[in-house]
Amino acid sequence: MKKTLNRIYLVLIIIFLYAPILTLMVLSFNNGRSMGKWTGFSLHWYAEMFEDENIMDALRNTLIIALIASVVSTIIGTAATVAIQRMKPRTRNILLGANNIPLLNADIVTGISLMLMFVAFGITLSMGTVILAHITFCIPYVILSVLPRAREIGSNSYEAALDLGATPMYAFFKVTLPELKPGIISGFLLAFTMSVDDFIVTHFTRGAGVNTLSTMIYGSVKIGIRPTIYALSTIVFLTVLVLLIVANVIPARAEKRRKEKDA
Amino acid sequence: MSRNKQLRNLSLSGPYLFWIIGGTLIPLVMMLWYGLTADDGSFTLANVLAIGEPGHAKALGQALLYSAISTVICFLLAFPLAVILRKSKMGVKGFILFVFILPMWMNFLLRTMAWQVLLEKGGVINGVLTWMGLPRMRLINTPGAIIMGMVYDFLPFMIMPLYNVMSKIENSVIEAAKDLGASDWQVLYKVLLPLSVPGIVSGVTMVFVPALTTFVISNMLGGGKIFLIGNVIEHEFTVGDNWHLGAGLSLVMMVFILISMAFIAKFDKNGEGNLI
Numbered sequence: 374m375k376k377t378l379n380r381i382y383l384v385l386i387i388i389f390l391y392a393p394i395l396t397l398m399v400l401s402f403n404n405g406r407s408m409g410k411w412t413g414f415s416l417h418w419y420a421e422m423f424e425d426e427n428i429m430d431a432l433r434n435t436l437i438i439a440l441i442a443s444v445v446s447t448i449i450g451t452a453a454t455v456a457i458q459r460m461k462p463r464t465r466n467i468l469l470g471a472n473n474i475p476l477l478n479a480d481i482v483t484g485i486s487l488m489l490m491f492v493a494f495g496i497t498l499s500m501g502t503v504i505l506a507h508i509t510f511c512i513p514y515v516i517l518s519v520l521p522r523a524r525e526i527g528s529n530s531y532e533a534a535l536d537l538g539a540t541p542m543y544a545f546f547k548v549t550l551p552e553l554k555p556g557i558i559s560g561f562l563l564a565f566t567m568s569v570d571d572f573i574v575t576h577f578t579r580g581a582g583v584n585t586l587s588t589m590i591y592g593s594v595k596i597g598i599r600p601t602i603y604a605l606s607t608i609v610f611l612t613v614l615v616l617l618i619v620a621n622v623i624p625a626r627a628e629k630r631r632k633e634k635d636a
Numbered sequence: 637m638s639r640n641k642q643l644r645n646l647s648l649s650g651p652y653l654f655w656i657i658g659g660t661l662i663p664l665v666m667m668l669w670y671g672l673t674a675d676d677g678s679f680t681l682a683n684v685l686a687i688g689e690p691g692h693a694k695a696l697g698q699a700l701l702y703s704a705i706s707t708v709i710c711f712l713l714a715f716p717l718a719v720i721l722r723k724s725k726m727g728v729k730g731f732i733l734f735v736f737i738l739p740m741w742m743n744f745l746l747r748t749m750a751w752q753v754l755l756e757k758g759g760v761i762n763g764v765l766t767w768m769g770l771p772r773m774r775l776i777n778t779p780g781a782i783i784m785g786m787v788y789d790f791l792p793f794m795i796m797p798l799y800n801v802m803s804k805i806e807n808s809v810i811e812a813a814k815d816l817g818a819s820d821w822q823v824l825y826k827v828l829l830p831l832s833v834p835g836i837v838s839g840v841t842m843v844f845v846p847a848l849t850t851f852v853i854s855n856m857l858g859g860g861k862i863f864l865i866g867n868v869i870e871h872e873f874t875v876g877d878n879w880h881l882g883a884g885l886s887l888v889m890m891v892f893i894l895i896s897m898a899f900i901a902k903f904d905k906n907g908e909g910n911l912i
Contacts, residue, residue, distance in 0.1 A: 379720045383732075386717055390739045393750035393788065396760055400753065408753050409763025453652030456645045468649075471656045474664075477841070477897050479849035481866055482886055485873060486663035489883070493666055509659030512652065541644060572745050572852065577873065590745040594856055598749060606746040613741045621734065 394610055401603035408598075422601040422608075431589035434500065438575075438585060439568035442507035447561045449508070450515025455549060457516075458523045469520075472513045483510060484577035491578065499580035506578040507568045514567055515560035522556030562620050566613075670883035683884020692868060692885060699864040700892075702779060703847035706786035710794040710843045711836070713787070718798035718835075719828060722805070733799065740792035748856050751785050752776065755857065777859035785853040786843075793842040801835030802828065837903040841896040848892060865889055 401419070405412035422428055457465050475483055487506045491498060530552065534544035550557075572587035579588060586605070593602060674680045686692055717736070724732055739747065754760045755775040762772045775781060805828065813827050847853075851866035858864075865885065872882030 382716060383720060386713065387735060389788070390736065390791070393747065393754055394739065394742060396754060397746070397750050400760075407763075408756055408759045409766070449651045449655060452648040456649035456652075459641075459645055460649075468652075468656075471660065473897075474660050477845070477893070477900065479845050479889070479893055481849045481851065481869065482667070482890060482893070483663075485869070485882070485886060486667040487659070488873070489666040489670055489879070490658075490663040505659070509655060512655055512659075516652075566741055570741070570743055587743060587745045590743070590749060591852070594745075594749055594752065598753070602746075602749070603753075606743070606750075609746060610742050614738065617734070617738060617741060621730070 394606070397603045398607045398610065401600060401607045403600065403603075406600060418600040418604040422604040425601055427584070427589060428586075428601060428605060431584040431586045434583060435569055435585040435587075438500065438504050438507055439565050441504050442511050442568045443561055443564035446508045446511035446564050447515050447557060450512045450560060450564075451519055451550075451553065451557050453512070454516050454519040454523050455545070455553075457520075459528065469516075472516050475510045476513045476517075480510075480571070480573035481577075484574040487574065488577045497580065498578060500583045502578045502580065503575050503583065503585070506574050507571065510571070510574060511564035511567055514563045515557075518560030518563055519553055519556040522553050526552045559620070562616075566616075667883050667886060670880055671887040672884070673880060675880065683880050684887055686881055686884060687888045691863075692865070695863045695868045696865045696888070698779075698862070699848050699866065702783050702786065702864065703844050706783050706790070706847050707794075707840055707844045709783070709787050710791050711840065713791060714794040714798050714839065717795060718802045718832070719824065721799055722802045736795050737792055744789060745852065747789055748785055748853055751781070751788060752856050755781050755784075776857060777861055779858075779862065781857040782854050782862060782864075785857045786847040786850070789853065790843040790846055793846075794839040797835040797838035797842065798832060799835075801832045805831050834903055837899055841900050845893055845896055849889060 400408065402414050402416070403411055404415040404417075453468075457468050460468070484506070487502075487509065488498070491502050491505075496502060531544050531548050534548045535541065539547065570587070571585075572591060575585050575588055576591070579585075584592070586609075590602060590605075593599065671683050672679060672681070674682065687696060721732055721736075752759070756762070757772070757774075757776065759776070761775060765772055809831075810823055810827060813823050818826065849866045851864065851870040854862055854864045854867055866889075869882050869885050869889070872878050872885070876882070
């Protein structure tokens with residue numbers, strides 16, 4: 374009895390979470406433009422979507438921004454984590470505290486304050502300023518992902534490498550980095566998704582005419598949603614689904630293989 | 637520590653330090669400077685005190701009310717869910733958690749737009765009502781629609797930290813309570829609830845702060861008629877062009893964010909309720 378109630382509850386929450394997304398997916402195959410009426414199956418919104426200059430332009434910008442921001446923030450964040458681990462506890466706590474500010478702060482404050490700074494320093498808002506802003510809020514996520522792994526492995530093998538005659542540089546690239554790899558990969562993926570998903574910070578730091586998917590959708594909602602956006606959301610959802618499955622399955626497999634090897 | 641080692645640490649953390657200073661600290665100082673000065677650069681408190689004007693005070697009050705209501709709803713939905721998920725078997729656990737977190741990764745704008753499509757006058761819900769021969773309802777552009785959007789968008793932020801703390805509670809603790817004669821209800825109320833406080837505080841903050849400061853949800857589901865404090869601030873920076881006023885009101889809003897951060901620091905010292 375109790376078990377059935379639990380199941381019903383889980384199912385209700387799942388319906389709540391997925392019904393809106395599924396509605397968009399269904400509507401993307403609707404022949405007509407109406408939101409409330411089904412007028413037959415069609416794929417023509419998908420064809421129109423791929424021909425829509427605005428959508429394709431926004432998609433390109435989103436991917437360029439996310440790729441640069443996540444690569445740069447992964448490099449900076451990983452280097453910082455390694456350094457923070459070796460610092461005195463007091464300095465470490467101050468730096469980790471500072472790391473939390475962009476994470477806990479409201480996006481609107483992050484976005485506006487960055488915009489004010491760009492303007493004050495005479496930097497024209499453009500796609501470049503969006504990338505700089507994205508790097509700022511992506512670094513904390515990378516550090517949070519790499520840090521647990523860095524704590525776990527400690528510095529023993531790095532020091533052993535030094536004792537055996539490796540230069541610090543060599544030990545860093547041959548010992549520390551490979552050991553941190555799982556944390557670095559998940560940090561990179563997290564930074565990439567955060568960047569793709571961001572709207573608010575982009576909204577305030579973008580130059581005129583620069584659109585990402587998020588800002589394009591926001592703009593199109595004001596003038597009236599076209600079903601091409603439904604087609605887009607179906608594709609976004611399926612991409613996220615595949616990426617998340619890959620990101621979850623690959624580490625689990627690697628873990629299993631490692632355990633089998635050890636046994 | 638030798639000089640050499642210190643240098644190496646500095647070169648590793650240098651870019652990060654640069655980014656903390658340039659990307660977080662200086663911008664916040666700029667916000668403070670804009671908020672506390674007038675157009676001619678002279679010091680003034682007028683931008684901050686402007687929160688007392690009826691329109692602004694109402695926007696802040698509504699934002700506080702709606703975000704508080706949606707935070708409570710999120711908690712009431714997520715707590716039983718976390719209790720149920722805690723008991724599920726290991727293999728299934730990863731999958732189930734995946735199911736509840738997946739919508740979080742879907743673009744935030746698309747998720748909010750989905751509710752617009754559902755609630756619109758000629759939208760899906762009204763379409764179904766008409767098809768069943770029932771009268772249409774006015775759903776969009778109401779406070780209810782905004783609260784609905786907040787709950788939907790931020791619910792995963794409540795589920796994650798609650799589940800994280802609860803999955804760490806040992807079964808033996810609960811068995812001990814039961815052996816000592818506690819009922820199911822007492823276990824929930826006297827054991828599970830107090831032990832999940834760090835997660836509750838994280839979850840509440842992670843729902844409350846974005847809900848309080850949103851301008852997207854209120855704009856898309858409120859039809860631009862319901863103004864929250866986020867809308868007022870966004871308006872000043874984009875259309876209204878009074879950046880000093882916008883920054884001053886942001887400072888007022890930040891007081892509430894700082895209070896939330898202080899709560900997290902007090903109750904969640906070990907970061908147990910972290911999102912990741």
